[in-house]
Amino acid sequence: MNDQMEPSVLMVAPDHAYRLRLSLGLVGAIWLLGLVGHFTPLTEWPALFLYVIGSIFLSVRYAIRANAWRKLGITRRNLNHAVLWGGLIGIALMLMDWINTYMYYRAGNPPMAEMQTILVGMGFIYLFPVLVLAEEFLWRGLLLSALRDRGMNIHLIVAITTLAYAVNHYAVAPVGLTERGLMALMALPIGILGGYMTLRLRNLWVAVIIHMCTFLAMVVDIFVLPGLAKL
Numbered sequence: 001m002n003d004q005m006e007p008s009v010l011m012v013a014p015d016h017a018y019r020l021r022l023s024l025g026l027v028g029a030i031w032l033l034g035l036v037g038h039f040t041p042l043t044e045w046p047a048l049f050l051y052v053i054g055s056i057f058l059s060v061r062y063a064i065r066a067n068a069w070r071k072l073g074i075t076r077r078n079l080n081h082a083v084l085w086g087g088l089i090g091i092a093l094m095l096m097d098w099i100n101t102y103m104y105y106r107a108g109n110p111p112m113a114e115m116q117t118i119l120v121g122m123g124f125i126y127l128f129p130v131l132v133l134a135e136e137f138l139w140r141g142l143l144l145s146a147l148r149d150r151g152m153n154i155h156l157i158v159a160i161t162t163l164a165y166a167v168n169h170y171a172v173a174p175v176g177l178t179e180r181g182l183m184a185l186m187a188l189p190i191g192i193l194g195g196y197m198t199l200r201l202r203n204l205w206v207a208v209i210i211h212m213c214t215f216l217a218m219v220v221d222i223f224v225l226p227g228l229a230k231l
Helices: 002-010 016-038 045-066 079-106 113-121 124-149 154-172 177-201 205-223 225-229
Strands: none
Touching: 016 045, 016 124, 016 154, 045 124, 045 154, 079 177, 079 205, 079 225, 113 124, 113 177, 113 205, 124 154, 124 177, 124 205, 154 177, 177 205, 205 225
């Protein structure tokens, strides 16, 4: 009887404290590396690399070892609602972004010139969806689920994860402070809306879809709006 019960005991998932240590440990390493890089010729590229690879690796490794995909929200549960609400919210954010960016171009001020150079000139636009997954796995996956299972107030959870996500742009974005600030501001609605919807639906894909819509908005910002603004 005891021999039959041992496998199930071994499969008990690590608790929320372990997820909290994983996420905060990674964030601390990213911010420290970003600070060091800021004062070296490497700039923030090493921190960005650690951010993407570390977020995906730790999240997937934890989910596999603990069989905790559903705990992180990487699940089919409420998937239809996640797609619906993620799409609706994402489209609303896209429209707001296009209006704001169009006004920037009309005023003769390209809003994200340095980021455009990285995305288009260096070809990183094709890897941006991977960055979206990495960000959501860390902030709305590992960290948010750990704080939720700790029993923290949902509004405080959203505030903490959103603020940390926004500040993180200063540690990993290899651009000037002005554009980092713009990206931090753009992160606020993604973090707030993605956080609340993930908590409500217990499904991470709603945040991924919201975030991916902002990526599609950025593609239009770069390739379509400059021409329209000249009309």
